[in-house]
Amino acid sequence: MVQDLFVASDIEVAYGGKRRLNGERVGGVKVLHGVDLRIGRGETVGIVGESGSGKTTLGRALLRLIDIDAGNIVFDGQDISRLPEQHMRPLRRRMQMIFQDPMTSLNPRHTVRRILVEPLLFHSVARDSADAERRVREFFDRVGLPLSCLDRTPHELSGGQRQRVGIARAALLEPDFVLADEIVSGLDVSTQAQALNLLKTLTRDLGLAMAFISHDLSVIRAVCDRVYVMKSGLVVEEGRCEDVFAAPKSRYTRLLIDAIPLPEIDPGWLDRDVAPEGN
Amino acid sequence: MTAPILSIRALSAVSELGNAQPILRNVSLDLAPGETLGLVGESGAGKSTIAKALLGVLPRTVRITQGEILFEGRDLRALPRRETRAIFGDAIALIPQDPMTALNPGRRIEAQLTDGLRLRRGMKAREAHKRALELLAEVHIRDPERVLRAYPHQLSGGMRQRVLIAAAFALEPKVIIADEPTTALDVTVQKQILRLIRIMQEAHGTAVIFVTHDLGVVAQICDRVMLLFAGAIIESGPTADILSAPRHAYTRALIAAGPRYDRPDAGLTPVPEALVAELRLQVAGAGR
Numbered sequence A: 001m002v003q004d005l006f007v008a009s010d011i012e013v014a015y016g017g018k019r020r021l022n023g024e025r026v027g028g029v030k031v032l033h034g035v036d037l038r039i040g041r042g043e044t045v046g047i048v049g050e051s052g053s054g055k056t057t058l059g060r061a062l063l064r065l066i067d068i069d070a071g072n073i074v075f076d077g078q079d080i081s082r083l084p085e086q087h088m089r090p091l092r093r094r095m096q097m098i099f100q101d102p103m104t105s106l107n108p109r110h111t112v113r114r115i116l117v118e119p120l121l122f123h124s125v126a127r128d129s130a131d132a133e134r135r136v137r138e139f140f141d142r143v144g145l146p147l148s149c150l151d152r153t154p155h156e157l158s159g160g161q162r163q164r165v166g167i168a169r170a171a172l173l174e175p176d177f178v179l180a181d182e183i184v185s186g187l188d189v190s191t192q193a194q195a196l197n198l199l200k201t202l203t204r205d206l207g208l209a210m211a212f213i214s215h216d217l218s219v220i221r222a223v224c225d226r227v228y229v230m231k232s233g234l235v236v237e238e239g240r241c242e243d244v245f246a247a248p249k250s251r252y253t254r255l256l257i258d259a260i261p262l263p264e265i266d267p268g269w270l271d272r273d274v275a276p277e278g279n
Numbered sequence B: 001m002t003a004p005i006l007s008i009r010a011l012s013a014v015s016e017l018g019n020a021q022p023i024l025r026n027v028s029l030d031l032a033p034g035e036t037l038g039l040v041g042e043s044g045a046g047k048s049t050i051a052k053a054l055l056g057v058l059p060r061t062v063r064i065t066q067g068e069i070l071f072e073g074r075d076l077r078a079l080p081r082r083e084t085r086a087i088f089g090d091a092i093a094l095i096p097q098d099p100m101t102a103l104n105p106g107r108r109i110e111a112q113l114t115d116g117l118r119l120r121r122g123m124k125a126r127e128a129h130k131r132a133l134e135l136l137a138e139v140h141i142r143d144p145e146r147v148l149r150a151y152p153h154q155l156s157g158g159m160r161q162r163v164l165i166a167a168a169f170a171l172e173p174k175v176i177i178a179d180e181p182t183t184a185l186d187v188t189v190q191k192q193i194l195r196l197i198r199i200m201q202e203a204h205g206t207a208v209i210f211v212t213h214d215l216g217v218v219a220q221i222c223d224r225v226m227l228l229f230a231g232a233i234i235e236s237g238p239t240a241d242i243l244s245a246p247r248h249a250y251t252r253a254l255i256a257a258g259p260r261y262d263r264p265d266a267g268l269t270p271v272p273e274a275l276v277a278e279l280r281l282q283v284a285g286a287g288r
Helices: A055-062 A085-092 A112-122 A129-143 A147-151 A159-171 A189-206 A217-223 A241-246 A251-258 B047-055 B109-121 B125-138 B144-149 B157-169 B187-204 B215-221 B239-244 B249-257 B273-286
Strands: A004-015 A029-040 A044-048 A070-075 A095-098 A177-181 A209-214 A226-231 A234-240 B006-015 B022-031 B036-040 B062-071 B092-095 B175-179 B207-212 B224-229 B232-238
Touching (some): A004 A055, A029 A055, A029 A070, A029 A209, A029 A234, A044 A055, A055 A177, A055 A209, A112 A129, A112 A159, A189 A209, A189 B249, A209 A217, A217 A241, A226 A241, A234 A251, B022 B062, B022 B232, B036 B047, B036 B215, B047 B175, B092 B157, B109 B144, B187 B215, B207 B215, B224 B249
Parallel strands (some): A044 A209, A044 A226, A095 A177, B036 B207, B036 B224, B092 B175, B175 B207
Antiparallel strands (some): B006 B022, B006 B062, B224 B232
16 A cells, blocks of 8 residues: 555535635535545546546645635645645645646746756755756656757747656656646647656656546546546546446446547447436 | 549648648548548648648648649639639538637627528528527537527537537538547547537438547548548548558557557557658658
8 A cells, every 4th residue: 555645535616706704605616526535655646527527626726726615635644725825835846737738838938948947946956057957957868858959948849849848847846746637638649648658657767646637538547547537526436447447336437438439440339328418 | 432522633732831841742532422531640740731621711821732622523723713602611511620719709609500591592580590490409409499599608518519510511511521520529528429420411411521630539430531641641441441450550650659448558659750750751752
């Protein structure tokens, strides 16, 4: 049994409405209705669901990018559920995020060097800028980026290269945990395969824990140890990938799996039933 | 094979931006009435350029250098504008990629769905309204009166894509270009939409060119498939043959790159860079 890194219990989050002085929310729409989630050290956990299932909200709540309305989040033994931002700050380096669209998450006016060196200095991971530069150069080889990219700006890179810069930016800070939210959804299959392989190697070599959010069950199956299936703000199924995919317990999980078209002829597939739209 | 409804003969095109980069290289294809042809490739392969050429909406920055686009035997490139008006967007219609942006957010569904019926078929408002109701019922929209009064933001992604399918079939086209019509949708909705396209296509005898990057979708809906790379056709044939016994190394590589939930140990093999480089040289040589 791996040691727990993140333990979230009974998380509730709502958007909108008004807040009373005591922080209580009046009105608004609940998007997480009591979610439990556990991520072990070095473990890759998939969070899968359709749009509106609450998977992105759950990821953001874990990192305390949004406040939770109820429940608890424990990170490495410390309760961070309601920790004020100045106490969160020392933990920020240890929980990093890889973004969906590197084109909009990397500063378009900064060179790749600056994008990677600055956080190393800010978080005091590197002693000085020479040390930071050395770390970045070492890492470039590892993520398969040519050194010539260092002096380019994000728009001068290919989509796959940009995604690798995003991955390098997070991993260079030597975090314990990364959140990857739909990071391969816009990429071609070959580029996607490269990015996923890179993530698998890095998380293994650096002992990184990862929450991998995706709507794509095939991608989840390829990179994750365990999976949480979400629907309408609730976890409907949780388990090791091999078990969940071999014998899904929830009807909804089965529905999601059956809806994936496989690249082989299956004459009955199109006519086999799917649930009606809505619920 | 029956006479094709649509043919492309040795079509080549270049980008007018900068260095006249070729974006289509000697592309030929035939589309039989009622069949579904998949155009597959990674970004930059030229599949969208073909779709745009067939709809007469190529950007000004793309110049066709040679070739013919034959619709019912007539070369669309040689026809005067008043004749292509009855073809582009009419006999050849589009199901667009993104149902979120393809509809005008400021107009009600009724206005958008009946534009074609009124402007191209000369229907009066009442008649167009009646036809719009029938169309929405045909794409399994339960409450068509309400949907006609709605604005796009009041509908879900799946509903909007149904509306766009209804709009595509409104003028009884002979050919429909479906440009990644399910890429923006959830998998369960994708399946419903694929099924709907198949049902509509069979009911109306429409031929479909299905542009996609998803070999899984191709397997389930296309009769034949063409694989594109850098503007050139790499391999084409019946879907079953291409998927079960691909002849070209690039086809095999693309199939091996996609992850599969049923085979966790297979997949995730990136297309070898050497193969991509070799292909680039090959298609550049053949395009001259």
